[in-house]
Amino acid sequence: MAQEIARRHGLACEDIAPIVGHGSVNHVWVTGAGAARSVIRFAIDPLRTNELEVEAWCLDKASTAGIPSPGVIAQGCLRAVPYLIETFVQGASGNERRSPELWRTLGSYARTVHSIAVTDDAPAALFSRFGRDLHEAWKGHLAYNVAQLTPADPLIALGVYPAGKQERLRAALTELNDADPAFGLCHGDLSLRNLLVPDTCDPVLIDWGSASAGPLPFGDLLPAVRGHRLIDDPSSAELEAFAVGLGVRLEECWNTLESLLLLDALDLVRWAIDQRPDRLHDSIAAARACIESLGCS
Numbered sequence: 001m002a003q004e005i006a007r008r009h010g011l012a013c014e015d016i017a018p019i020v021g022h023g024s025v026n027h028v029w030v031t032g033a034g035a036a037r038s039v040i041r042f043a044i045d046p047l048r049t050n051e052l053e054v055e056a057w058c059l060d061k062a063s064t065a066g067i068p069s070p071g072v073i074a075q076g077c078l079r080a081v082p083y084l085i086e087t088f089v090q091g092a093s094g095n096e097r098r099s100p101e102l103w104r105t106l107g108s109y110a111r112t113v114h115s116i117a118v119t120d121d122a123p124a125a126l127f128s129r130f131g132r133d134l135h136e137a138w139k140g141h142l143a144y145n146v147a148q149l150t151p152a153d154p155l156i157a158l159g160v161y162p163a164g165k166q167e168r169l170r171a172a173l174t175e176l177n178d179a180d181p182a183f184g185l186c187h188g189d190l191s192l193r194n195l196l197v198p199d200t201c202d203p204v205l206i207d208w209g210s211a212s213a214g215p216l217p218f219g220d221l222l223p224a225v226r227g228h229r230l231i232d233d234p235s236s237a238e239l240e241a242f243a244v245g246l247g248v249r250l251e252e253c254w255n256t257l258e259s260l261l262l263l264d265a266l267d268l269v270r271w272a273i274d275q276r277p278d279r280l281h282d283s284i285a286a287a288r289a290c291i292e293s294l295g296c297s
Contacts, residue, residue, distance in 0.1 A: 005083050026041040050123065068201065122213065145173055149169060160291065229261075
């Protein structure tokens with residue numbers, strides 16, 4: 001399929017080859033030689049049909065905002081499979097150049113991402129199932145998840161949390177009513193694996209497949225905090241560096257972050273029940289791990 005996409009856009013097919021180990025969501029191929037190389041990406045999961053549209057939109061906005069990014073060459077669909085062609089970026093993975101300074105760079109990129117306007121042409125997949133009005137979607141998201149905390153909550157039978165912890169969960173979620181976040185664009189997966197570090201220019205931010213429009217700065221802070229709590233990645237020093245680059249004092253928002261982690265863990269399972277039953281098992285495992293790390297199991 002990669003060769004068909006390359007031919008469709010007049011790209012060289014002789015040297016086309018997969019990039020192994022660089023994609024659990026998309027097939028990733030590189031074609032061409034030298035500075036003329038291009039990257040072709042298309043979905044592995046046939047039900048994930050709109051993430052590349054989000055990526056193309058975000059890459060364009062990020063580049064305009066001054067964030068070093070791959071260029072978009074083409075976007076399309078072949079036999080109902082969406083694809084995206086980007087410029088190739090030569091550089092080492094951020095994981096190979098690991099340092100608090102790189103995490104500080106990620107934080108500064110996040111701050112710029114959050115300044116990008118979510119305009120009327122933003123793709124629908126950027127928004128949650130609670131709608132495009134970000135303030136109303138936030139209120140709906142929170143109200144829905146609080147209302148589900150009843151004795152008949154299916155998450156109890158699924159083992160996501162024990163019934164005896166329900167009131168603690170309700171208290172944590174209800175506290176979020178007092179939060180007054182701003183709203184905007186989030187990358188959603190800011191990590192060193194999504195930085196390419198060239199030898200001669202600034203690190204390049206890649207992989208916008210988890211981007212969303214939602215509460216700031218939490219949409220980009222939460223994944224880093226979750227990774228720190230579960231697998232110590234980022235480390236304490238790296239997480240602090242990320243927060244400094246982002247312009248956030250972690251101690252001032254830690255309680256809110258923990259409540260948001262619980263909200264996201266519960267909502268992930270409810271989303272899977274409603275929309276992606278095939279991902280329910282993994283969603284339950286992720287939610288349990290998060291809830292256990294916060295002492296609510």
